[in-house]
Amino acid sequence: MKISYNPETDVLNIYFQESPVEKREREKPDRILDYDKNGNLVRLEILNASQGVTNPQRVEYSVILPNPVTEEAKLLSLSDRCAFMQLPLEERRRILAAQTEVMVEHYEQDTE
Structure with missing residues (x-):
C-alpha cells in the first residue's frame, strides 16, 4: 500500500495495489474510487483532503499479524463459556491470569 499527499493540490491518494x-x-x-478489471479497489482519491481529513500529512499504521490458532485459542462456544463459569473461582482466576500474561507479552512487543 502506498499513500501520497500533495499539499499544492490538496489531494490525498491511497493506493492499494499497482494495477x-x-x-x-x-x-x-x-x-473517487478506482477499480481494476476484476473489481478490486486500486486507489482511493480524496480531493480537498485538508477539509475532510484531520491532518493529511500525518500517517499512522498498524499491522496485525495472525497468530497460529492453538486448541486453547479457538473461540469458545456458549457451552464452553458456561462450563468455564462452573469452574471453581480459583481455577477461573488461574486461567485468566495466564491469558493476561500472554496479552501483556503481546502489547509489550507492540512498538506502536
Whole structure:
C-alpha cells in the first residue's frame, strides 16, 4: 500500500495495489474510487483532503499479524463459556491470569 499527499493540490491518494484502472466511481463529490478489471479497489482519491481529513500529512499504521490458532485459542462456544463459569473461582482466576500474561507479552512487543 502506498499513500501520497500533495499539499499544492490538496489531494490525498491511497493506493492499494499497482494495477491498471478499468473503472472510476465518484462516491461523493470529493472521493473517487478506482477499480481494476476484476473489481478490486486500486486507489482511493480524496480531493480537498485538508477539509475532510484531520491532518493529511500525518500517517499512522498498524499491522496485525495472525497468530497460529492453538486448541486453547479457538473461540469458545456458549457451552464452553458456561462450563468455564462452573469452574471453581480459583481455577477461573488461574486461567485468566495466564491469558493476561500472554496479552501483556503481546502489547509489550507492540512498538506502536
